[in-house]
Amino acid sequence: MDAFGDYIDINVHIMFTIYIADIIQRFFKTIVEYFKYKNHNSPENRLWTILGRAYCYNVPSRVLFFFIIVISIYRARFPPLHYLAYMPILWLYHCVNVPHSTLDYATFIRANHGLDSASSMAANYFHGYLKLTLPAYTNNPGIRERIYMYEQRHDVKFALNRLIILVPSQLFIKSKFESPYLEKAEPLPKVYLNRAGVNRPYQNDVYRFTKPINNRFYYMALEGATPILTFFETINFQPTSTKEILQMKREILLKFFKYLKKLVGDWPETEQETELIFYDDYKPNGEKQDIGEMLFNHFKSILLSKESSNSNNTFSTRASQHIESIHD
Incomplete structure (x- = not known):
């Protein structure tokens, strides 16, 4: 002892x-x-x-x-x-x-303190764009209202009455989504918001699936996460790129996605207004991912599942009514 x-x-x-x-x-x-x-x-x-x-x-x-x-x-x-x-x-x-090791950078990025670049990008994107343009205000309709007005005016149907935001694993986003499964349609109506003394126009693009789902061609309000494209340009521009940021680019990307999802979900006016989709640019076999095909399969699964659920509910209701009529 x-x-x-x-x-x-x-x-x-x-x-x-x-x-x-x-x-x-x-x-x-x-x-x-x-x-x-x-x-x-x-x-x-x-x-x-x-x-x-x-x-x-x-x-x-x-x-x-x-x-x-x-x-x-x-x-x-x-x-x-x-x-x-x-x-x-x-x-x-x-x-x-x-x-010190580079794991310290990863640990710092993952921590919840708001001092890392990923959190800053997500917060700026949320407060400077999504929180302004998605909800409805006195003089401007929200994203849901604009989608509804678009459906009524063009007699079409959207796959989802939200703004779909894509976050690619390789960071790069083209100015126009090109795919045999997609074609660009007329954009949603513009909204004008005064931001820092400037009356800025905001507009969301619309894409149409070229292949039907249950005999209907669905539409989407679709865009890429612009801060991620800026981040891609940052790490590929010599004056702003560093060895550390290249090593941590995936950590930054994942933190951006998770933190933005949290911000959107925690704010009542945006939680039902947008759909964030993170996807790999390459398939497991190494083949380049077709964005249109990926989205088509994603929403086809959702829509067919929803229709199947509705059919089952309808059948259950009719069966219950039939049983009740027999008992009566």
């Missing part, structure tokens, strides 16, 4: 020394921040703001430090002075960033 107790004491002393080294290192970062990056912090309470950021520990770190203090007071005591001689090794360890 004495050996185990000594082992605990040594580990507590080591951890205490690590925390002391960390506190000193954070103080050094505070000095650098205050003098080198002074203008990055607003003048009001600049020093306290920097100190608050420098000495902001997460909850597990604070809990661990609390237990180390308690054990030090009641058992291990504070570390002998010769332990402090090892602090420069810890500073060197952190200065050269030994623990």
Whole structure:
């Protein structure tokens, strides 16, 4: 038991020394921040703001430090002075960033803090476009109303009364979707919204399936996610491309899709107004994916399933009515 107790004491002393080294290192970062990056912090309470950021520990770190203090007071005591001689090794360890790997970038992107580029792209797309154009406002009809008016005026039927937004795995989106399964139709009516002092027109394209589903040619309000095309251009333009962003492009893409889906789904005015579809540009056999064929098969399955369900419900209702009439 004495050996185990000594082992605990040594580990507590080591951890205490690590925390002391960390506190000193954070103080050094505070000095650098205050003098080198002074203008990055607003003048009001600049020093306290920097100190608050420098000495902001997460909850597990604070809990661990609390237990180390308690054990030090009641058992291990504070570390002998010769332990402090090892602090420069810890500073060197952190200065050269030994623990870092590209997995840290992936972990950072996946975290829910809103500081990564994927979250920013999704939030800008949502607040600057989808949240403005999808819902109905006093002077402008929403996407559902515009689709309904389009159906009435042209005597057609949409596969889905929402805006369909495509997110491709390879990021690139053509200005026009080309496929034997699709043909471009007349767009939905424009809506005009005042944004930052400019009365901007917004318009959604419409495509028609060239092949019927249950003897009907369905239409769609369809477009690609424009921030993803911008992202594609960013990573393929030398002045804005970096090794890190190329390594993390799929992480950024997936975070964009998941976060945008969450934003759209959490906002009552948009949750039923759009359909996000993530798809692979290539099939499992390596063949290039035909967007029109992919969409046709996707909606054919949905529409046939819906019609089958409606038929079953109708049959069940008639059967129930028949049974009731027999009992009567």
